[in-house]
Amino acid sequence: MSLLHLRFFFSMAFAAGSPFILSSLSHAQPDVGLAKPAIVTPEKTSVAGAAPPPTEEVKTIPGMPPVLNPKNIYSETSGPEKLSPIVAHDLKRVYVPNLRGNSVSVIDQASFKVVDSFKVGRSPQHVVPSWDLRHLWVTNNAEGRADGSLTPIDPVTGRPGPSLPVDDPYNMYFTPDGKFAITVAEAHRRLDFREPLSMALIGSVSTPECSGVNHAGFSGDGRYAIFTCEFGGYLVKVDTVNRKVLGYLKLSKGGMPQDIQTAPDGHRFYVADMMADGVFIVNGDRFEETGFIPTGVGTHGEYISRNSKLLYVANRGSHKIHGPKNGPGSVSVIDLATDKVIKNWPIPGGGSPDMGNVSADGRYLWLSGRFDDVVYAIDTQTGAVRKIPVGLEPHGLTVWPQPGRYSLGHTGILR
Template identity: 75%
Template sequence: MMKNRILSGARVVIAMLGGCGLTVAHAQTAPVPAPAQSAVQTIPGMPPVIDPHNIYSETRPSNIAPEVAKDLPRIYVPNLRSADVSVIDPATMTVVDRFPVGKSPQHVVPSWDLRTLWVTNNAEGTTNGSLTPIDPRTGKPGQAIPVDDPYNMYFTPDGKEAIVVAEARKRLDFRDPHTMELHTSVETPECKGVNHAEFSIDGRYAIFTCEFGGMLAKVDTVNHKLIGYLKLTGGGMPQDILASPDAKTFYVADMHADGVFTVDGDTFTQTGFIHTGVGTHGIYPSRDGKFMYVANRGSHKIHGPPHSKDGNVSVIDFATNQVVKTWPIPGGGSPDMGNVSADGKLLWLSGRFDDVVYAIDTDTGAMKIIPVGAEPHGLTVWPQPGRYSIGHTGILR
């Protein structure tokens, strides 16, 4: 009986391989390989970690899902003050569409299943916040869903819940990832200005930055509990946060410290600091997982000034934690947040105080500057390679 089961399984594999043009004669006696076992014990329902040394291994250019590959190639730019989204065609480097959304759109967030792009309209902390869905196949918005104070949004790595970051409320709202119905909330009373997050390699916890508290908050994402806080030494305004390829180190951009703090996520301790530039803000990994791009906004102020001569982008080598390149913005600028193109050749960043978007060559640092709406913020690049999104401007794994 066991022999018959093995032969039956082999025939299924042969049928599948025959469609790929492989020689059936050679496939008939080949053993059926056992599924690869991940060395990381993830939470139930979370896709396995393919390479524990590089959590970004599945976001290389060749790993675009078939359905995602059919989506329009576009850059979606939420404009905070003009309350709309500018849509850029990367082929022509021009704005090809612009549509209104809710008040104070902050980020465009790809859903866990990569089929919806959500605009987080937090209405400056009022009860009039909303989430506007964008269909990435057509590039058009749908009907907004009322949601309280959605400054930013993430998804648990198992895809079961969206986490709406209610910044003004100092609260994390765990919601249905499709309907946005509220499941439960986690209060973070000491985390003033809670906004950006990164997850552990196994999906069991996330670390959130507290912009106006100079600290971090660690949250149990399975049991929906606050674990504790970490005050950053010498920090003042932590912003974006990103995990190293092996997920052992969390990098925290601090706009007042002018650099990136390193933190051990498991022990929740500060381990170092890397100076980058004035107003350190957004952090994004390269497609090969070797470097991270750090946007230095050029100012310690929340609302300006434009054309800062200190605005630039730092490139940090993950292996050495050293800045290996610095790209200044010609004429001054305010690089804020964004993402990397699917092929890894362009870094797209909003110019927050200059009402522009920068398309930066990741080899030379040369850039194209594209005018958009008023005060662009967390833009996303689409499509992107990867299996699922954990949120923000499209951090995929």
């Protein structure tokens, strides 16, 4: 075991209050959720109307850190003052996976310059912070081929460690209790639940009606997650405790859902759809569509502001998976109190804003320019854009460190 892996092991095994439990392959559970479920909406869990008002206490799943503010599940990610002591010595960097370059570009947040670059596995898609904040994982899915892998990055040094072989890790999430990593095997329509250190497979949930299973948002109590189905126009709801599919929901129009973000109330979800050019609103508890917000061409990525009042939406500027350079890309800003677009920032000269995150102080929204081989640093006060050249086809970058107690994965969904 390398020094990097040992460091991760001890931080996970002995962190105060950590629910992390090392699992053995000899105790692996059988695959679950392999039966093909009907395409139906699950039984309603609340009366008709808006999402249920938050109670005084959110009853979370066992092992999940408590929700300290039921009206705002992101209350512990509000700014630099909420940075965990665990990340105190981590470099302030932006890690950019270059999909066609098979590399990661590293940008210094202060100078806005690339200060490092290193090779990883084939087709790196996202850089994913681990549940305990001690690791960044590059998901190299090899576009569904057999040589997929995960490359760990030490956030103190900014350098990679030895990769682990993993089948088709297009994206990766962590259950809210920290017990499992979930690698999203997009090409196989499958969610693989893994031990989050060794990445040993524990069990899988098949999502046969979810073509292009992709991004996820978790409920406020951690009991379920909703995944987008990029190539089928569906959403799939998954029980995170019992590890099974609860049902599918067909969106009313568009048909190419991308990123999904949980609203601060923990019940509603915002779903970006690249063909619908906007954001669907979904009541997660009832699992039904309740609204739609037009944004821009090729709606793709979504990020909550540090004060939890705004949703930044990246419009990629094209309906194509491999679009043109200098397209009509933009960023829309949605007021979460009204679900209205209050600002729209076009990329000067055209561009393709894709995925990323918000800086710890909320000052900059960092996004990859997918078709333009650049990264955008967008001033969240003025909409002014800096462009930083990186490798070929940058995708799911992460900004590090970020405030919060734990990570649910993707490009940094912290709570």
